[in-house]
Amino acid sequence: MRTIVRVTDRILETPSTVTLRFPYEPRAEPGQFVMVWIPGDDELPMSLSYPSTASKGITVKVMGDTSRRIQTIQPGAFLGIRGPYGNRFDLRPRRILVVGGGSGAAVLAPAAEAARVLGASVVVALGATRSSELLFRDRFIAMGARVEVATDDGSEGEHGFVTAVADRVLAGEAFDAVWTCGPEVMMRKVVDSATMRGVPVYCSMERHMKCALGLCDACAIGPYHVCIDGPVFPADRVRSLPDFGAFHRDPSGRRVKF
């Protein structure tokens, strides 16, 4: 089931974020994820920050023990990859607002690139704690997106949260869709804001996963499973879920507050 690959490149994107590139042939679309096995350690879901080429990539931000260990992986190391799993972004909208926080840009950048190739206009609201943590800012600029930035400490762009930037942009321009990925509390705000203005909005969700095959319920949210019904969810699905932006499940299945 798993393909054992060797890491070809390790790129430091920001002080807290690393991209690993590896050869993996199966076709994947923006939005999809793979299960990444670090032999002897753990296996966890990672969105493909580079899904569309034979050389694929995952972009990992330090969040806990396993991601910290992933960051020490060097070219030549083995990884076990299975997938891709999950659904993809609908690339039909012509005017897209992309709202990214945390490491959300890892999911959104390849989707925005694919949309740009199809001729869509893309505006990006990108947030981070500080200027050096703005993930894939240059990648968004290179693809011809207009990028508006917010930092918690004001070191670049607007001093504040990316949700405020998104609100301002939504108030001033028309969009066919909003795509968002980042901390779920942030995504909840973006969903409310876009929905209030009648703009369809899609979230890329994440949950603890074990099987990624739709069997074990680890990633269950309401009646859905992130691994087979997501990770990309339209607003009308997530807005009705009491857990959205509020609770997730720990590895035992207990509900835990965000």
Place this chain on the structure above:
Amino acid sequence: MADLSVRCAGVPLRNPFLLASGIWGESGDSLAGAWRAGAGGVITKSIGSAPRPGYPNPTVETYERWGLLNAMGLPNPGIDEYPTEIEAARRAGATIIGSVFGGSAEEFATLAHRMATTGVVAIELNLSCPHAEGFGTEVGSDPGEVEEIVRSVVARVKLPVIAKITPNTSDPAALAAAAEHGGAAAISAINTLRALAIDVRLRRPVLSHGIGGLSGSAIKPVGLACVWQIYEQVSIPVIGVGGIMNAEDALEYVMAGARALEIGTAITFGGIGVFARLAHDLSALLDDLGISRLEEAVGVAHSKP
């Protein structure tokens, strides 16, 4: 159209296809979803005394469409939290069987007692779990121990008690007989087969726990043999589990002696829609074979008088 309703261990079921324990059973919404998708009943995740995170990943490996190897390690939120999930499934009107596991007869009995207060219609005992004291040996691999566990549970609950038998033993029928002797209302057979996968490039087992349990089509012949032998040895109903992917597989188990069936791994390959498909196809198959009620076909492959 043939009548698929069955009565098993005193529980009326709209069809014989139960959601197996361990699949979709951690959240109440998922149990409700399986019910709405057409399952005849849903069996919960095996619940223990305390929350368990389970083993680290990798916890599953698939073999094309013929097998699934898992070493999840019984992750579950624990009996204190679980009643909330059951409530969500009850609101959907589901027929729910509560699965529990413990390391001792006393632990099984206490858990069964608590599970019985949540609104489930029966208790299924997961006897394929490690000893509290030992590691690796299944708690339910010794007939004497099985009888003691079942007896302790039956003394503490009024609901029917189903004993789920392990195939990892030389005499599964003896385990089933022991469970009957202890007062079990039904037997479910089989749980997963002890199995292993190794990655030859990495020179290590694929699953983090190493040894796991095999399920899916590959184990169907083993499950059938166990059901066959158990049916010959006990008088209580048998629930068939192991590699049921389609209506023919289901009818094989019924003719071997099963009155109801559990579906698990089939959901990996066919999605939750497998329940509606199985019910439809089994009805059509029975019509084809001139069988008007599923219950008529139970055990007919035996040359019992």
